[in-house]
Amino acid sequence: GEDVEQSLFLSVREGDSSVINCTYTDSSSTYLYWYKQEPGAGLQLLTYIFSNMDMKQDQRLTVLLNKKDKHLSLRIADTQTGDSAIYFCAESIGGNDYKLSFGAGTTVTVRA
């Protein structure tokens, strides 16, 4: 999982926007994913972006992809206390759609 890098912690005030950044290494990645893990639970897919897209919006979530810099970001608008969780960036690797490499995860803490 060391091929995908994320900052480890982010603290944000309720109502503000959160931006979580990720860099990856595999230029052949077809899909890039954002997963959310709440305490004591497994990972849930939040959103994903196909490698030929620059941006994807899904309600409060906006994913930006810069293929040239291999940089992926997740913006959460109007962050709520329920958004407190660990967020994992993942890339499909080796041209395979089924094998993923995960980052170490960014712990997002939402403060009142």
Place this chain on the structure above:
Amino acid sequence: DAGITQSPRYKITETGRQVTLMCHQTWSHSYMFWYRQDLGHGLRLIYYSAAADITDKGEVPDGYVVSRSKTENFPLTLESATRSQTSVYFCASSHPGREQFFGPGTRLTVL
């Protein structure tokens, strides 16, 4: 309607013992995966399986054995547990090229 389940959810064992973690999915997904989650490392792939009787190594396979005699089950065995295998283990499944669905995890402690 269970989706993907793992058992046990918590396990404490001793060094040198054999431990088997179970994973069961009801979606008939062809792909199944085992990951371990450790602080600072995120998720690392241990083994995966593309179909029944087809398995392959991931990033950190040493000390683990898997089997897949039925599509819905993918047990992970630690043949002789070591302290370094203390971790949270996640099973996942997917259709080819689609998102992976994760189980709730098994927290394993090796004393």
